[in-house]
Amino acid sequence: MEALDWIVIGVFALALIGIIVWVVKQKQNDSADYFLGGRDATWIAIGASIFASNIGSEHLIGLAGAGASSGMAMAHWEIQGWMILILGWVFVPFYSRSMVYTMPEFLERRYNPQSRTILSVISLISYVLTKVAVTVYAGGLVFQQVFGIEELWGIDFFWIAAIGLVLITALYTIFGGMKSVLYTSVLQTPILLLGSLIILVLGFKELGGWDEMMRICGAVTVNDQGNTMTELIRSNSDPNFPWLGALIGSAIIGFWYWCTDQFIVQRVLSGKNQKEARRGT
Template identity: 40%
Template sequence: MGNEISTIDITVIVIYFIAVMLIGLYVARSTKTGEDLFLGGRSFGWGLIGLSLFASNISTSTIIGLSGAAYSSGIVQSVYEWMTGIPLIIAALIFIPLYLKSKITTIPEFLELRFDNRSRTFFSAITIFTSIVVDTAGGLYAGSIVLQAFFPELVIWQTCLILALVAGLYTAFGGLKAVVYTDAIQAIILIIGCSVLSYMLFEKLDFSWSNVVSNAPEGHLSIIRPADDESLPWPGLIMAVPILGFWYWTTNQYIVQRVLGAKNIQHARWGVILASFLKIVPLFIMVIPGAMAIGLFPGLENPDQVFPTTVMKVLPVGLVGLVLAGLISAIMSSVDSTLNSASTLVVIDFIKTRKKDITEKQVLNYGRITTVVLMIIAAVWAPLIANFGGIWAYLQQMFSIIVPPIAVLFLVGVFYKRGNGTGAFWTLILGTLGGVILFILGQKDIWTLHYTYNVGIMVVISTILFIVISQFSSPPEVQKIQLYTFNKELLKTEKEVSWYLDYRYHIVILLAAIGFLMIKFW
């Protein structure tokens, strides 16, 4: 694949590891309460929120997967990145003010306020499970596999353990503030490293876009695919991508937690809009480089080798270390976020609800202990993923099972004020069960539709369930739910600001940018 990793590159990586640990542990000194641990004392400004949202979302599977997919099948998968702006616009307009005015610590807590404790418990339990078994363990395993491509002598279980220990320790002691501060640094390193790689690849193609296009197979640089396309059919693009994006960016604890830690609604809104603009960047520094590699490195059999190959064959000594530090950043920022959010859910939704007289000091201790326990579980489970082979790939489709009913409760629930706790709970149960049935039928080749179609189908079914069951059971108390449902006042700015600081103008610019990309890569 190229030259061996140099001593200079290894030194850069080691310095990065040490710096992240020191920053995380330094921040831990100011973590004294449960709110400090879980929400950073509600003190985050828009810059930290935006950078942390970007970093916590980008994983090694994102970097390797996007460049590999662009090389083998085209750029269509990138829509999950740059169409992030759509669900985040919905969050900025409606859900951020609802969440922050509710003073919640967890997203399931909002479901209890809007509906009842049954929905909160069910949603929280599912989120904890997927956070540790799929997200954290999956991130550790994928990250270890990627690092092994650069360092063949690495042992997977040892690598998983080291990554878990580093991320887990500063997360356990520093909490969300340590996560956000380290994420911000990791986001900058990641963007710089991948940008340098993209520039040098483009240089090898004489800075000519026509060379990129001419080397790519027909349709590779288009996001609109046939209805039977295996990667992302166009109906799935319409039905599933916005719904999956809404769930991920607006109701997913491990993403939204830094928004809940904002100093006010204004900074939270600015932060998610900054993240939306940043999410356009991977198209140019992770996706298109994969398309560039088609002409530069033809014949690669395994798409996962595209990114490691370009790094080793294009970058000079020193810069390889910088890009690898960015790659490790992607691992760490995903792992620390999922660990912190899962421990938050365990303590706030299960321990604190049962121990009403618990002190802030005890909440802090429970949070740290839970983080360490979850870190150990993820580190032990991660290497075992290799034994599941193709089954693990199927687990990624599990989100198409759990997302539809959850999305309906939030999207429909804030507008449909007749919706009640009974309707919400049974929508979660029956909607999830329906998703499981479609998933099983799909594995047995009885139900052959692409999983993105299933998302759209189950959203419709879950919506019908929610409305019908709510209509045939007692309505909620109007006074109880008015703070947790839509009203036009939510759309206003928190205070009068100049037009260039008004988040609504930022949204217009963001929509224009997304629209331009849609047209460009249609």
């Protein structure tokens, strides 16, 4: 870690703290203010929040690592991101007119209380086992590698970083509500984009350019059918990414995630009107 690294991290931390303090000091009159940021979010806040919430350590480490080991076919899962346009142009009117705060609440109004309970339980369990666990694990690894600390106070620094991330996120989310999530996302989005772009450029420079990467990856076969790491569409006999299975499977999961998952939909519900919500998507 160089001095400039510490300066950048310090400036980001101060900006983050400043935003959180400012949001917490604002008066929240009702549950709409808390859960949906007062329903007055603009398209830029909605879009930034969706982007920053979707892209995290599980992408920058996990998905990138999976792509490096298995090839381009892994991109099937992220290509389905176009489905968020279905959320904006098809589902937003239904969600907005129902005036709900959560997807379980929407199911209760549409069907019955039992459906609300079932979705709530499934969502909580799946978040903990898939989304939260992976994000926290990858985040802990990042902090351990970046700071180069193996142990602190006799404790593995990975656990300190992972638990610290959970506590910090929980504190500003609990006290600031949805508004704190929206405004911190506006800060995080350009940093994620700029940081990823810098890593990309430096990586290509170290490797020798795009052509060199394609030459190396194109020479690596990934199955008995002769598909290489650079091919997005693989043989239907591929054990990991048969093109038909990858296409249908990622489409089903993508539809659920981008159009019905509380993690994404709550950002859209915070919009001041349908136009802003749709622009955000």
